[in-house]
Amino acid sequence: MERKRSAMLLALPAALALFLFFVCPMVYILVKTIGENGFSDFLDFFSDPFYLDILWTTVRVSLLSTAVSLILGYPTAYYMARTRSRLKNVMMIIILFPFLVSAVVRAYGWMVILGKNGLLNQLLEAIGLISDPLEILNTETAVIIGMIHLLIPYMILSLIGVLQSIDPNVEYAAESLGASPFETFLKVVFPLSLPGIISGCVLVFTMSMTSYATPKLLGGSKFRMMATMVVQEINVNFDWGAASAISYILMAAILLAQLIIVLGTSRYMKRMGGGKNA
């Protein structure tokens, strides 16, 4: 009993702070929004092709960024998990480094590279591949490039963890039983790394769905994703009803993605007999 009381006492400051500044505002505003306008803002959102297009753009960009991050991140993570080369530490620093550099700074780097007078166009013109500059900045392509740059480290870190925990001898065992390297990958390594793939994908997908700085800076004024739209509704259109509808729909999408990860991984873990954490 006494222990429980000390636990409660220790947890109290954080619990109280969260309740006061997080739970209360969230609940209060949700109740207030629905109380004042009912669900009309949500209905407006889903009946307006303009908003639906933004939702689709957001999902599309996020799915593409996630897919490319996985396809390119997996071999990278596999190499890093298995190599004994000293390069590994350098790579680790290169991967962790972006965590410490602001998304604004990184987007700025891409603006310098991808802009109309940017380095890429200068290079391509210099070697005579193009005569007119390519329009990359302020397009969806630029946003996806920036997004992958921002998020691929998260994917790689999620994958390295599981890949390192796979005993290389399991792979040798598969090969000694006659599996080709590709079959070994498909039937042994891939299934074993599935928890890392799922958590990495959900992480990257969620972060992409909610990202603000990258689409705002690389997508230009006409490109809109959910998060930038919320800010635009508030600061430019002064339509708080629409802003709250978008904001809550975004939140619901994130919770859905989290639910998928929890259900997906727990079922998978059960099948593997509890996994290494059992």
Place this chain on the structure above:
Amino acid sequence: MATLELKDLTKKFGDFTAVDGMNLQVEDGEMIALLGGSGCGKTTTLRMIAGFTEPFSGSILVDGKDIGKVPAYKRNVGIFFQNYALFPHMTVYENVAFGLKIQKLPKAEIKERVDHILALVRLFGMEKRYPRELSGGQQQRVALARALVTRPSILLLDEPLSNLDAKLRVEMQVEIKRIQKKLGITTIIVTHDHEEAVSLADRVIVMNAGRILQVGTPKEVFDHPNSQFVADFMGFSTFIKGKVKLELPDRLIVDCSGRDICVTRPEGREVSEGDNCTLAIRSENIAILSDEDMEKLAYDKNALSAQENTLKGRVESVTYKGHSTRIEVSGCFAEPVYPAPIDYTGPGQGGEIMLHLPADKLCIYKN
């Protein structure tokens, strides 16, 4: 240096009673072993003495004073933890000096006492190392030094040798006993290993399900367990069911699967005619008789009692164990018998064998 007394000590976790009305008196300078399987309440008892958990009821007295209300950090009880619990962020010196620094002793005195205790556990010159740089045996000595340096009134050892290999274990047994006797400190050692208990302690307390089953000198507990459970725990291997056929002044005749077995009457335990009982004997106490032995027995009138407990059986299996050979013999009784001679040259599997169960080595328990 102190005496310790436990009075009706009880600990409950919800509905589960971990320690059930335990009474125990430990003399000044005595070394006591609490012996039992996992969940028998020995560790819980230790934690109550240390003050890490509060008793449900009952009291703990040190030198006659109830320490129930004294917080753990003021009890002056030294503890040796099962996995050593050395502070990984401190050197050997800092680990050992920790308790003295807490007492705010002058630097010079701390140094003197740490040096002294490190010499005692033969770790001099290792002060600057970190725990992870030490071998298991060295870590253990640091843990012992750290527990002793504050001059605790009582020393508690929790499974002190369980993490060591066989050779180090013997070495540390000797070491612990040497240091304990030298300092004359009242010590309680908790263990599940009966050999560790009998070789270290002055008195052994066998526990099960929160209760004390037997208290005695190592020899008493080892040779004469007072119940079948204790016998099983102390490593008795052969158990034979029977019925007491005849009571004699100094002996009992027991009918086991149709054979008469003669047993020396146990002290203080009532077993009477007609009782169902179990006989128990240690493997090493079962003698294997060669043909020569048999011939000798046939002519020697004095060996009559021995002759009585002589049995013929069939060897079922022979397992070489290094220091002895374990043999499974069937056909003597309904239950198999397991002798374990040191040098075995007798028949192999399927062969016939003569066994002798000495009457004074047999323990009898009423069912």
Place this chain on the structure above:
Amino acid sequence: MRDKRSNPLCAIVAVLIMLFLIAPLVVIILASFTPTALITFPPKGFSLEWYANIFSKSNNFISGLANSLKIGLGATVLDIFIGVTASLAICRYDFKGKNMLLNYFTSPMYVPGVSFAFVLLQVYSQVGGVPGWARIFIGHFIIILPYIIRNTVSVLHVFNWTLEDAATSLGANPVQVFFKVTIPLAKPGILAGALLAFLYSFDEVALSSLLSTPRFVTLPIRIMNYMEMSFDPTLAAISTLLILCSLILVVLMEKFVGLDMFMR
């Protein structure tokens, strides 16, 4: 032997990804020294004028930096206090609803920054009179708490609690145990969490752009505003300084805490 398993194709992809990851950062650093307003390669000469520009009063970068540091350091320090105690409550004691409590503490992670910012904005407009710094501070204070708690819990989760008993048996009272044993051993996790939390606050854009007032602007917002007005290499110069600081931080962390602290 393990080297055999590293397929050359994987190695090539890995190296390309590394180049992709550092390319924009290298470009920024090189661009910061060009003398021309238009960034070209190879650069036509060398100049430090853009660095001087950072410190020009009218650009407000320095005041933005000061604001960001105040918010970031303040929120991190406060969160260390309540976050570490909360993590101790979760890890040291066994009670029902432990996981629920941990989920509760990390719940702000699952709410998009803009959504939370908008909620706060509406509350501020109802309450009124909330000063500029507090508007952003409250948001950051909440949104970085999960990072501290998650990292601290991950060290305390594997903490050997017998060490606390050992210190107690040697005469250390609960306060001494906490400061001499528990805290020193949990320090790497707490530090890693604190660093991530501070950087999250320092780099945060979505929340700050909704909650900042003209009189209280954080550095990333200041940089974004500058971009909208002019696109000269002053941006490259300030970005280079920020990259440099990050590099110093990563080296320090590698030295004192180890990088695998961030891989949880």
